Amino acid sequence: MGRSEDTSERREGVVLTPEQEKSRRARNIAIGVAVALFVALFYFVTIVKLGGNVVPRAG
Amino acid sequence: MSDASFIIDEASAPRAPVAAPGDYFALLKPRVMSLVVFTALAGILLAPSAPHPFLAFASLLAIAVGAGASGALNMWYDADIDRLMTRTRRRPIPAGRLGREEALAFGLFLSVMAVFTLGLVANWLAAGLLAFTIFFYVVVYTMWLKRSTPMNIVIGGAAGALPPVVGFAAATGAVDLSSIVLFGVIFMWTPPHFWALALVKREEYGRAGIPMLPNVHGEARTRLEILAYSIALAPIGVAPYLLGFASPVYGLVALALGAALIACAVDVYLRREGERARRAAMRLFFFSIVYLSLLFMVLVVERLVALSSWLA
Numbered sequence: 105m106g107r108s109e110d111t112s113e114r115r116e117g118v119v120l121t122p123e124q125e126k127s128r129r130a131r132n133i134a135i136g137v138a139v140a141l142f143v144a145l146f147y148f149v150t151i152v153k154l155g156g157n158v159v160p161r162a163g
Numbered sequence: 164m165s166d167a168s169f170i171i172d173e174a175s176a177p178r179a180p181v182a183a184p185g186d187y188f189a190l191l192k193p194r195v196m197s198l199v200v201f202t203a204l205a206g207i208l209l210a211p212s213a214p215h216p217f218l219a220f221a222s223l224l225a226i227a228v229g230a231g232a233s234g235a236l237n238m239w240y241d242a243d244i245d246r247l248m249t250r251t252r253r254r255p256i257p258a259g260r261l262g263r264e265e266a267l268a269f270g271l272f273l274s275v276m277a278v279f280t281l282g283l284v285a286n287w288l289a290a291g292l293l294a295f296t297i298f299f300y301v302v303v304y305t306m307w308l309k310r311s312t313p314m315n316i317v318i319g320g321a322a323g324a325l326p327p328v329v330g331f332a333a334a335t336g337a338v339d340l341s342s343i344v345l346f347g348v349i350f351m352w353t354p355p356h357f358w359a360l361a362l363v364k365r366e367e368y369g370r371a372g373i374p375m376l377p378n379v380h381g382e383a384r385t386r387l388e389i390l391a392y393s394i395a396l397a398p399i400g401v402a403p404y405l406l407g408f409a410s411p412v413y414g415l416v417a418l419a420l421g422a423a424l425i426a427c428a429v430d431v432y433l434r435r436e437g438e439r440a441r442r443a444a445m446r447l448f449f450f451s452i453v454y455l456s457l458l459f460m461v462l463v464v465e466r467l468v469a470l471s472s473w474l475a
Contacts, residue, residue: 127183134184145221149284152217 182265186255190238190266191231191273198455199230199326202349205459206330208466209341209408213473214334221284222333226326229277229293233300233322235270239263240305244371250364270301285333292332296325310372313379320353321346341408344399351396352455355389355428359448362386362431363441386432389447393428397421400458413461420454427451 120128203226207219214222238245238256242263245251255261274297282290304319312318324346331342361368361375362385368375377385400421404414427447434443 124181127181130184131182131187134187145224145280146283148217149221152215 182255182261186260187269189255190235190261190269191228192234192237193231195234195323196227196230199323200227201456201459201463202345203227203326203330203333205345205462205466206327206332206342207334208463208470209327209331209345210334213470218284219334222281222289222330225277225281225284226293226329226333228273229281229297230326232270232273232277233297235266235273236297236301237305239266239270240301241309242266244310244373247371248364248367250367281329281333286336288336288338289329289333292325292329292338296322296329299325311374313374313376315374316357317354320350323353324349340406341403344402344406344408347399347402348396348458349455351392351399352451354392355396355424356448356451356455358385358389359431359444359451362444363448382435386435390425390428390432393425397425400454403462409462410465413458413465416461417458420457424450424454 200223203223207214207222238254241251242254242256245254246257251257256263256266274294278290278294278297281293300319300322304315304322308315308319327345327349328338328342332338358376361377362382365375365377365382369378376388397418398421400417401414403409404411404417409417424447427443427450430443431440431447434440
């Protein structure tokens with residue numbers, strides 16, 4: 105019992121400093137924005153490439 | 164085994180993340196990236212028929228990210244020597260803000276994304292050329308030539324010269340003489356630009372063990388080669404006008420800039436001692452940046468003017 109409990113307790117001891125937490129949050133936001141822009145890029149590229157081939161179906 | 168062996172001290176604890184988004188952005192070498200964007204844009208605009216603006220923008224973005232990825236992989240590999248030079252020691256890895264493994268993963272991920280994005284947005288010839296550019300810069304230049312031969316930046320300069328070719332291929336699906344001429348301009352520009360800096364930073368390069376030309380063959384040989392490359396570069400700079408894909412205005416600008424570049428190189432050749440020699444080398448280094456930027460700016464502006472009058 106003693107060993108695993110001791111290990112987990114001490115691992116929990118690694119606490120981020122406020123500066124590190126701030127950096128992590130900024131990184132998360134940056135990744136989110138990058139993914140959103142990437143999705144938007146491919147959406148518009150698809151629309152442009154399809155171009156005139158997308159026509160409303162009659163009837 | 165006692166419980167004491169499980170104690171995780173600060174040194175062996177998992178490294179807490181400290182890198183901010185700005186550190187990852189710095190890995191992309193933004194200043195180099197901006198030059199790549201500019202020269203690739205010139206390549207795109209050389210296309211005989213106007214590419215769709217959004218596809219041109221997306222292609223340019225992919226090329227820029229590919230160039231940035233090369234920068235990240237270069238910083239991953241060169242972290243040991245970056246620590247030894249004042250010019251590079253504040254980069255994110257030597258400054259301790261980012262781990263080497265993170266830079267490697269970031270660079271590889273962006274390389275793959277950039278190549279596949281360019282392939283899907285433009286065509287696979289352009290994507291293949293971008294992949295080759297990244298490979299050439301990281302493996303051929305950074306890993307092999309940079310630390311082994313004074314011709315490192317001559318051959319390695321091909322990687323920096325390829326963006327106009329990639330841009331032209333993205334816009335047309337082909338490679339032609341006009342894009343190869345732009346390749347030639349950047350290829351011949353690279354040695355005098357970097358050797359001028361190497362003359363001033365000779366000791367730092369020596370400390371880092373990089374065999375730049377002044378360290379291996381001496382300053383006299385370097386000054387002579389700077390002059391020779393500058394004399395060879397000037398007419399290649401005028402070639403876009405002579406071959407008919409740039410206006411007489413470009414031709415005149417290229418002629419004047421070429422003459423000024425040769426004058427700076429002559430100055431470097433003649434002034435060999437002390438502060439005057441250092442100043443002459445730095446003047447050539449900075450003027451070479453002006454030279455390349457202005458040449459491509461004139462080319463880009465006149466193609467944009469032609470495009471807007473064609474659309475009007």
